[in-house]
Amino acid sequence: MENLSLQEKTTAASTTAELLQAARKHLLFTANRPDVVMSRGQGMYIYDTEGRSYLDFVGGWAVNALGHSPSALRNALAEQSAQLVLASPAYYNEPMIRFAELLTDISGMDKAFFASSGAEANECAVKLARKHGAMNLDGAYEIITMKNGFHGRTLAMMSATGKPQWKSLFEPKVDGFIHVPMGDLDACFAAVSNRTCAIMLELVQGEGGVHAVNESYLYGLRKICDMYGIALIFDEVQTGLGRTGKLFAYEHYGIKPDILTLGKGIGGGYPLSATLTNEKFDLFQPGDQGGTYIGQPLGMAAGLAVVRELLDRRLADNAERQGKYVLSKLQPLAGHGLIRDPRGLGLLVAFDVAEGVAAKLAARCLDLGLLINVTGGSTIRLMPPLIAEKEHIDEMAAVLTAALLEIA
Template sequence: MRSKEMLKAAKEHILDINEFPDIIMEKGEGMYLWDTEENIYLDFLGGWAVTSLGHSPKVIQEALKEQSETLVNASPSFYNKPMVEFAQYLAKHSCFDMAFFGSSGSEANEAALKLARKYGQKYKNGAYKIVALKKGFHGRTLAMMSATGKLSWKEKFEPKVVGFTHVSRNDIQAMKAAIDEETCAVMLEPILGEGGICEMDYDYIQQLRKVCDETNTLLIFDEVQTGIGRTGTLFAYEQYNIEPDIMTLAKGIGGGFPLSTMLTKKELNIFERGDQGGTYVGQPLAMAVGLAVVKEVVDKRLSDNAMKMGEVIKQRLENLKMKGYITEIRGRGLMIAFDFAIEKASELTKLCRSNGLIIRERDERTIRLLPPLIVAENHIDKMIELLEKSMEEILIRYGVKMK
């Protein structure tokens, strides 16, 4: 089937939930994607922080081949070998003891909030409320849309799940005021991803851990985007010198394969039989892939590479800032955002794509960069070259004088 025919079929048969460009991706390798017209793209979005090892890495190919030849699915009624090995490995490399596996970040976050409400029922007189952050993002199920602090979602799909309060990040007084005797948990991203790559202050997290301890409130870290090496350590919580009670992971943990997990402490192993489950919980293929991906990140010290290359990217962006192309630069590791000089970020995204670079706007001012953890300086140099070329064209188009 030719590309035009495939695009026609896509528009006729795929639900219209996104503004898809007229491109059909066909293959990927490392930092690059190819479409059906054999155009090549340097990928600095990484599947929205998903392709942690780049596209089609050998370790995932090998894990899938070996596991598919052994066991694809034994049902959720049994343990399976890669499930046990993966849970043990995650416990060894984190502050947590127990794992629940799913397929998406939303699923892991749902499990976390169900566990928090179970905790509230058992130990806090039925407490059920969750405090989250404005501009936070936790997923697209109805409950996770309720937990998410996006103003544009406020009126969607009403009535939503009750019990959620949202406060501004880094405002400990607002957090203290929001936590009451009916609050069972605080849930936040250590760096707001969809919210524009905005970090939590070190002192804020330190104080928040103390407040949660004092009020018998669980602290949940949503590390769906920050986890698995992206911010310069295997998990972002490590950089705050605290331990959350619950942590959720997805995106980079599967390297592109659908996988998520909720991790928690042994004392929160409180679900009753039947409270939580799912057809694909701990599915062997996903477990084998997850174990292979996380081992690769740990063994190759890709967290260190994320920190090192993140600094290189920010240094290169500073040069563009000096030229007046961009304004603010923020982020940690390979989770970076910058603000374009004019409110034409979506136009910049499209022009970059036509020039062979994949990035993503958060709004009309902000661009996000979330490249695979394998990114090297030569990739960064090429990205900056394509980005500067595209920026210059747009700024000239709108008559903006450059330095």
């Protein structure tokens, strides 16, 4: 490889070892990745450059809602890329309009803004809340968020995020985020002041270990927001579009937000996110919000195709059914003391393992051809594509049990 020209280097067939060597040399280090290079995917399976297959219960980190390389997404990308890839954010395009129509229709919200990542969708939500504060609440700008919550990795979203490990990272933090314990209504009430413009939370804390919010607490938050005229923001980047067994997690509670953010599954693997608002929060003036890739036709066509397919195939219902089945396979493992506290909603499931076991378990499962996710040290999270069927869950449970028994 060393003696090849640049042109030859980037097109030559490489061994996995060569690819790994080039990865270590040229990629900025951000994570400990296993010595595997993924090369293609189909449905519930992903394959590496050595031809090994993995049953995917990480699902691109709760992204590949329709599985790997679904034909709906492939066809939409092929058709739209032949037609128009990017029209500049200065102009409307038809997929953008149709996608906004579809998302507002199914969510009961009124307006949509599009971006590429969950963090950007949340940034937009925060801007709207602060705009509301500036216009209607005497300059209120503080946003109450939850300890252990997660909202993304831009500087502002790292400040909004309640991860204890991030507390002293990249100081100084963006000002104006107050963290309260999820579930403690008194603490939230005490944190509200004339500086507060919004409360923002996930309905199931995903990165925080799959902990669902309690119904009476959420009802209390809605009441507080209504009393003080502040915005209630639901970050459904992870829980949205069928993941929890309903199209939107807020349907489990029957409580609607003022601003709703979506990401991950909305593009089925194409980088896409949305901020949806009710009429009252349609507050931006020209120049307040934008971005080169907002509402670009290729992404909009991808999102349209993915969400239509998700609806046509009733994949939220499948997530609900299969999620219960996953839990039924995990209960006996808990009964035998191999795992603790299996929990979840739909196909967003987690369980805890003994200290020091989670990373070993994920590595052993990888060896055995199963992808699972470690979150928060001792928690394993399962978030497979929403197309998962019983046979995949049986396969996952068999591999998981074997790995757990080996490690125990």
